[in-house]
Amino acid sequence: MKLLILDRDGVINHDSDAYIKSVEEWIPIPSSITAIADLSKAGWTIAIATNQSGIGRGYYGLAELEAMHQRMRQLVAEQGGEIGLIMYCPHGPDEGCACRKPKPGMLHSIAAHYGVDLKGVWFVGDSSGDLQAATTVECQPVLVKTGKGERTLAKGLPANTLIFDDLAAVAGYLLNQ
Incomplete structure (x- = not known):
């Protein structure tokens, strides 16, 4: 199985420090939708950990989150692709859960769902937490410069982190391997 794990905000859609709280605020990075569809059509399984x-924090509910994810799935499907498992952590940073990145709980859940070993699986994110979660489970950390990516780049990265301009550049690289 060719599995690719993606963060959502800042990788697939534009991020906001005020949170993405509705379908109207969920604005895709256009090239990312095409990238996911192209990878899917080429046999990649796309999972999301967000x-x-x-x-x-009470800014939006599960129904609104599901509506955002349905919109994302719909846009990818319109281009002939599909998104697999979407894992999300609803907890705040002080709740002590095992799923909130940089903890690897969501990545472990994705591995269990697909019955795969995560060693070497690419995890694409835009934050230090994404990269830390990736390295904890021996995924290949991949930073995109969209979202918080430029700020993250300035802080220093885990060893062996791959850097791309955006998700479209990641897809272009993987599709040409």
Whole structure:
């Protein structure tokens, strides 16, 4: 199985420090939708691991989160692709859960769902927490410069982190291997 794990906010859609709270605020990075569809059509399984503490903070509910994910799935499907498992952590940073990145709980859940070993699986994110979660489970950490990526790049990265301009560049690389 060719599995690719993606963070959501800042990788697939534009991020906001005020949180993405509705379908109207969920604005895709256009090239990312095409990238996911192209990878899917080429046999890649796309899974998503996303921190969504806005739920725990009361900014939006599960129904709104599901509506955002349905919109994302719909846009990818319109281009002939599909998104597999979407894992989200609804907890705030102080709740002590095992799923909120940089902890690897969501990545372990994805591995269990697909019955795969995560060693070497690419995990694409835009934050230090994404990269830390990736290295904890021996995924290949991949940073995109969209979202918080430029800020993350300036802080220093885990060893062996691959860097791309955006998800479209990641897809272009993988599709040409």
